[in-house]
Amino acid sequence: MSLAVPSLKVGLSRDDLMMRAGVLVLAGVLLVMVGLPLWALLAKGFEDRDGKFIGLANYISYFSTPALFQSALNSLQVASITTVIVVPLAFLYAYALTRTVLPMRWLFQGISLIPIFAPSLLPGLALIYLFGTQGFLKVLLGGGSIYGIDGIVIAQVFYCFPHATLILTTALATADARLYEAADVLGTSKRRVFFTVTLPGAKYGLISAALVVFTLVMTDFGIAKVIGGNFNVLATDVYKKVIGQQDFSMGAVVGMVLLAPAALAFLVDRLVQRKQVALLTARAVPLVPRPKFARDLFFTLFCLLVSAAILAILGMAIWGSLIKYWPYNLSLTLDNYDFAKFDSNGWDSYWNSVRMALGAAVFGTVLMFTGAWLNEKTRGFGAMRGVVQLLAFLPMAVPGLVLGLGYIFFFNAPNNPLNFLYATMGILVLNTVAHFYTVGHLTATTALKQIDPEFEAVSASLKVPVWKTFARVTAPICLPAILDIAIYLFVNAMTTVSSVIFLYAPDTKLASVAAVNIEEAGTTAAAAALCVVIVLTSAAVKAAHLVADRFLFARLQVWRRR
Amino acid sequence: MTNYLEVRNLSKRFGDFSALGDVSLDVVEGEFVCFLGPSGCGKTTLLRAIAGLDPQTSGTIRQKGRDVSALPPAQRDFGIVFQSYALFPNLTVADNVGYGLVNRRQNRGAIARRVAELLAMVGLPDAGPKYPAQLSGGQQQRVALARALATSPGLLLLDEPLSALDARVRLRLRHEIKALQRTLGVTTIMVTHDQEEALTMADRIVVMNQGAIEQVGTPQEIYRRPATAFVADFVGSMNFLAGTLMAPDRVRVAGVDFACPVQDGLAPGQKVSLCIRPEDVRVRDLPADIVNRVPVEVAELDFVGAFCRATLKARAAAEVAVTADFSSNLIRDLGVDIGTKLDIALPPDRLRVFA
Ligand SMILES: Nc1ncnc2c1ncn2[C@@H]1O[C@H](COP(=O)(O)OP(=O)(O)OP(=O)(O)O)[C@@H](O)[C@H]1O
Ligand SMILES: [Mg+2]
Numbered sequence: 044m045s046l047a048v049p050s051l052k053v054g055l056s057r058d059d060l061m062m063r064a065g066v067l068v069l070a071g072v073l074l075v076m077v078g079l080p081l082w083a084l085l086a087k088g089f090e091d092r093d094g095k096f097i098g099l100a101n102y103i104s105y106f107s108t109p110a111l112f113q114s115a116l117n118s119l120q121v122a123s124i125t126t127v128i129v130v131p132l133a134f135l136y137a138y139a140l141t142r143t144v145l146p147m148r149w150l151f152q153g154i155s156l157i158p159i160f161a162p163s164l165l166p167g168l169a170l171i172y173l174f175g176t177q178g179f180l181k182v183l184l185g186g187g188s189i190y191g192i193d194g195i196v197i198a199q200v201f202y203c204f205p206h207a208t209l210i211l212t213t214a215l216a217t218a219d220a221r222l223y224e225a226a227d228v229l230g231t232s233k234r235r236v237f238f239t240v241t242l243p244g245a246k247y248g249l250i251s252a253a254l255v256v257f258t259l260v261m262t263d264f265g266i267a268k269v270i271g272g273n274f275n276v277l278a279t280d281v282y283k284k285v286i287g288q289q290d291f292s293m294g295a296v297v298g299m300v301l302l303a304p305a306a307l308a309f310l311v312d313r314l315v316q317r318k319q320v321a322l323l324t325a326r327a328v329p330l331v332p333r334p335k336f337a338r339d340l341f342f343t344l345f346c347l348l349v350s351a352a353i354l355a356i357l358g359m360a361i362w363g364s365l366i367k368y369w370p371y372n373l374s375l376t377l378d379n380y381d382f383a384k385f386d387s388n389g390w391d392s393y394w395n396s397v398r399m400a401l402g403a404a405v406f407g408t409v410l411m412f413t414g415a416w417l418n419e420k421t422r423g424f425g426a427m428r429g430v431v432q433l434l435a436f437l438p439m440a441v442p443g444l445v446l447g448l449g450y451i452f453f454f455n456a457p458n459n460p461l462n463f464l465y466a467t468m469g470i471l472v473l474n475t476v477a478h479f480y481t482v483g484h485l486t487a488t489t490a491l492k493q494i495d496p497e498f499e500a501v502s503a504s505l506k507v508p509v510w511k512t513f514a515r516v517t518a519p520i521c522l523p524a525i526l527d528i529a530i531y532l533f534v535n536a537m538t539t540v541s542s543v544i545f546l547y548a549p550d551t552k553l554a555s556v557a558a559v560n561i562e563e564a565g566t567t568a569a570a571a572a573l574c575v576v577i578v579l580t581s582a583a584v585k586a587a588h589l590v591a592d593r594f595l596f597a598r599l600q601v602w603r604r605r
Numbered sequence: 606m607t608n609y610l611e612v613r614n615l616s617k618r619f620g621d622f623s624a625l626g627d628v629s630l631d632v633v634e635g636e637f638v639c640f641l642g643p644s645g646c647g648k649t650t651l652l653r654a655i656a657g658l659d660p661q662t663s664g665t666i667r668q669k670g671r672d673v674s675a676l677p678p679a680q681r682d683f684g685i686v687f688q689s690y691a692l693f694p695n696l697t698v699a700d701n702v703g704y705g706l707v708n709r710r711q712n713r714g715a716i717a718r719r720v721a722e723l724l725a726m727v728g729l730p731d732a733g734p735k736y737p738a739q740l741s742g743g744q745q746q747r748v749a750l751a752r753a754l755a756t757s758p759g760l761l762l763l764d765e766p767l768s769a770l771d772a773r774v775r776l777r778l779r780h781e782i783k784a785l786q787r788t789l790g791v792t793t794i795m796v797t798h799d800q801e802e803a804l805t806m807a808d809r810i811v812v813m814n815q816g817a818i819e820q821v822g823t824p825q826e827i828y829r830r831p832a833t834a835f836v837a838d839f840v841g842s843m844n845f846l847a848g849t850l851m852a853p854d855r856v857r858v859a860g861v862d863f864a865c866p867v868q869d870g871l872a873p874g875q876k877v878s879l880c881i882r883p884e885d886v887r888v889r890d891l892p893a894d895i896v897n898r899v900p901v902e903v904a905e906l907d908f909v910g911a912f913c914r915a916t917l918k919a920r921a922a923a924e925v926a927v928t929a930d931f932s933s934n935l936i937r938d939l940g941v942d943i944g945t946k947l948d949i950a951l952p953p954d955r956l957r958v959f960a
Contacts, residue, residue: 053660056677422677497691500658503678504685505705505756516693602695602736 053423058509062421069414070427073434075461076477080449081441087295087452101296114275115300121192121267121276122260122304125199129256130249132200133207136349139342140208141215142241144334146343152212154350157357159205160581162538162555164562165574166198167269169359171567177370190272198266201356203259204349207252214248215241220330250315254308261304262442264541265555269562277301278541281444285545291452298445309440357578364572380576385561385569388549392557393576399471399553400536404529407476407483412525415487416513420499439481443542450474451545466548478542479535483528490524491517522600523592530588534581608667609634609792610655610760615664617650617816624650625661625816635790637783639803642813643839648796651813652762655794657681669759683760684753688768690745692737698724698748699733705756723751726785743774750782754789761786763795767802779806800840804828812836834959837880844886844927846879856958859922864896865956878959883914885955886929888939888947897951901927903943906936915941917949927951 055063091097105111139145140152158166173180174189187193222244226236242249264278271279277297285294363369367376383389418431438446450473454465464470494517502512518525540555547556554573562570610632617625625647632638640648653659655666657678665674673681692701703720711719724730727747737745746766753761766782767775783806786793797803803810804824812819812827812835820832831837838845848858854867856879863879871877891898904926905916912930919925929949931941939947 053657054675054677054680056679058679059677495687495689495691497687497689498693500656500678500685500687501691501752502704503658504656504683504753504758505708506679507705507708511708516695519695600695602738 056503058503059422062417062509063424063427065413065417066421066424066427066431069410069417070431070434072410073414073431073480076473077434077437077441077446077480080446080453080477081437082449083452083456084295084298084445084449087292088299090292092290092292101292105293105296105300110275111280111297114277114280114297117192117274118261118276118278118301119304121195121199122257124192124196125203125260126253126256128196129200129203129207130253132349133204133211133252134245134249135342135345136204136208137211137215138241139346140212142330142332143342144332144339145346151346151350154353155208156205157353157578157582158201160534160538160585161202161357161360161578162540162558162574163198163202163263163265164269164540164555164558164570165360165578166201166356167194167266168363168562168567168571168574169356170194170198170270172359172363172369172571175567179370188272190270191274194270194272195267195274195276198270199260199263201353202263202266203256204353206259207256210252210255211245211248214245214251223330247315251312254312258305258308258442262301262444262541264444264544265559268559278442278444281448282544285448285451291448294448295452298442298448301442302440302445305442305445306440313436360571361575364568364575366568369568379566379568379572382557382561382569382573385564385566386552386557388552388557391550392552393554393573395468395551396537396554396577397580399468399475399551400533402468402472403475403479403536404533406472407479407532408525408529410476411480411483411528412487412518412521415484416491416517419488419491420509435484436481438477438479441478443478443539444544446478447474447542447545466546466551468551470546471543471551471553474542474546475536475539476532478539479532482531486524486528486531487521490521494520523596526588526592530585533584537577537581607634608632609636609669610794611665611667612651612655613665613667615651615654615661615666617647617654617659618662623816625654628664628816628818630811630818630821632792632794634792637786637793637795637806637808639807639810640794640796640813641800641803641810641840642798642819644798646813647816648798648813649764650816652764652794652796655760656683656685656762682758683762684756684758685762686746686749686753686764686766688765690737690749692745692749692752694737696736697733698729698735698737698740701737701748702733702751702755704752709756719755723755724748726754727751728781741774742770743778746770746778747781750785754791759792761791761793763793765796765798768797768799775802782806804840812839814839831957834878834880837957837959842883842928844881844883846881846925846927848877848879850875850877850958856956859919859925861899861919861921863951863956864953865958866953868958871958871960875960879951880957880959881927881951881955883928883930885952886917886927887950887952888929888931889935891948891950895950896953897956898948899927899951900946900948903941903945903947906931906941906943913941920946 088101089096089098091100136155140148145151170189172178174184174194175181178189222240223236226240231239262278264282267274267276267279268282277300281294281297281301284290284297364379365375365377366372367374367378378384382392386392414431414435418428418435421428450470453459454461454470456462464473498512498516499509502509538555540559543553544556544559547553554577558570558573561573608631612628612630615625615628616623628651640651642648650659654661657673657676661674665672667673668682693704696704699720702723703716706716706719720733721730724733727750729744729747729751732740732744732748737748740748750766767778770778779802795806804827807824809821809823810827811821814835820827820836822830827836827840831840834845837843846858848856848863850868850871850873851857851862852873853869854865856863856865856877858879865879900920901917902920903915904918907914912932913936915929915931917927917929927949935941941947
């Protein structure tokens, strides 16, 4: 006979209680920032204009409106084409960066990142200068027009290229040199090595890159807005429904339709990534490419070409912003940078952006890092930590436009005690932090997993409160990751359009939104000028980060030296 | 002698897997105890349960008469050194060692004095201003030890503290840690899977296997009188000869009867293993009437340094093989070589019988 032994009830120390309270607060904050707005959006789709529950009626009317349904097909089409173009391009570029001997590798790598620092509007504007009705290369199109699917795809390729390149560079950089040596010893042909070793090794990276690009295109709003012409996509539909027709319920429905593919892509990616972990071995030997003239020449030329295209688009936007009256008076001027002439907010919208980006960087970094730490290090409390983990991952699957819409419904509800946040800088910061939460959370979690797991055990044995060890040891050690998160948030807050387009008030208008408005009003040059200011700001911040990383850090972190 | 630590019926489950099953153990004040066992047997699990870091599923732990079973680690009294040392890399050695002192509202001078004293104690008087990354593995180990001892805990827990070090440093540190422990008189539990480490350092060894304790005893007891076949096999080398128990004090192997110590727990007719350590096999000056005499032939001779390990085949039954340790003197004196025929004896008081 066996008696059931009562399971031990473990007492909680002050540290445990404090950390659990922290996890609870974090769960609450994430619920407000992510969970409840999405819930509000979901609910809105089942209501009519007066807020009465009408079941699936909105969805039925959506799928029976051919024009709306066509947008969904258009979105899928653009996303597929862009993915098919970007992924091979990015693969070759990443291959060149990691597997060949490239002169000035760092420069090519840097150029490939440029689009990240620009609002998605920028490539659209540059294309208008090049191929628009007044474009000086318009002849190249024959009788065609850049407004529509062609323009969207070209601009999307520019916009998505760095994201795919980053993922594939990481995937190709983690190759195991021993596999190649083995293949070499066995006398395998180069072609076969590529198809049996290189490609399978990068398989998960390729899948991930494809999914990321697909989602980016599906959910981006700026490009289709600027250069889409009459070619409607889901993202522009949401905007038109909400801003144009004030039809919030239908906007919510389109938002849910937009959410589906993004969420699906995210799920597939998580499943794929889980498999990959098993593939990496700790004993892998990093591959160092050896010079080979023909190959290196080919890839250098290829990288030159791609870099030239990126620089051309950026250069065109800059040039366009400096021109007096395109295409009639090509003399240079700074008039277009006098934003007060084009938008009542003038330069204020730029300073709003900077303030918002700083706010998001500070608030977001503190929340993400402390949150990741709480969730990693709290003993027990599994269910609540699971909730936090879920809420932290959710934003990755949610398009900015959809989250922004959810914010309207949730925060603007008259009975919401948080209603006071509506139309303030606070809601913009909150929304931006929520939108970019997952990457920051993951960065912090990865950094925390890399440090010794026993620091908390040691401090408990020494009777030092756990928060003291967090402040004195854990956070200082993770400083590089913390700065990475802050810079990531700053840059994204500067460039984001989609998540904040519904949330600004007249006095909190952001530069990226102002650029959309100015462009809508027909002043391409001023919109380009605003985009250029944004690029310069975020690139400067990133450059300052790199410099600080190199020089300041070496001094602050003597302890890393052996 | 009072029990400093009393572990009663401790069990630990990870889901369906039972990592510890009903473990009970007493540790006397001031004692140095080693948990010894193969990888995955639950040594770390038991140590972490004692510390409260990964609480047991059921069972009780009393420390100095106080029931600490359900207390979080911060409310227990112990210092701990991990295999990774877990030194804080961004703090100097002095700050690491003083980490637990700063919290006790002592003044700076007192802390600095205590830190200097601890660093001198572990033989690193000048390491204070350095960072951990600038120290060798052995030095880091000592800093971790000094940090764990700084608050004068009643119990010192060490999880494989030497396993990351190279052989020479390990040997030296064994003696240093043992000497330090003896001077301070701090009750110490060390986890190791290195039997030599356990035999040289421990006052008592706890041999574990598959989540259970196989035997607890002094190094001599464990080595001389292993309680189970597992202990006999795991600690030191042992010959296992398959046989049958004929009478309480007789085992038959390949048709030959051997005298052995009286076996109470085993029934005659049972299949057993007759065991003897290689160094206990007698060859020299065998009296004519010696019991358990076996005529053998040398089949292999492996040079191991200080001695040779010989594989001996019984001349009457070639399938019965015994390894024996022969000193270089013996080999020279008796002219032992492969193929040499000689007689050996298995002294009954050195024989062990396991079911
Ligand atoms: N968190 C855990 N979840 C599931 N199983 C675990 C966990 N921790 C330990 N185990 C299992 O419990 C058993 C005992 O583990 P433990 O770490 O105590 O072994 P050990 O004796 O210290 O081994 P080693 O010498 O390798 O350190 C092992 O089989 C291990 O796989
Ligand atoms: Mg262990």
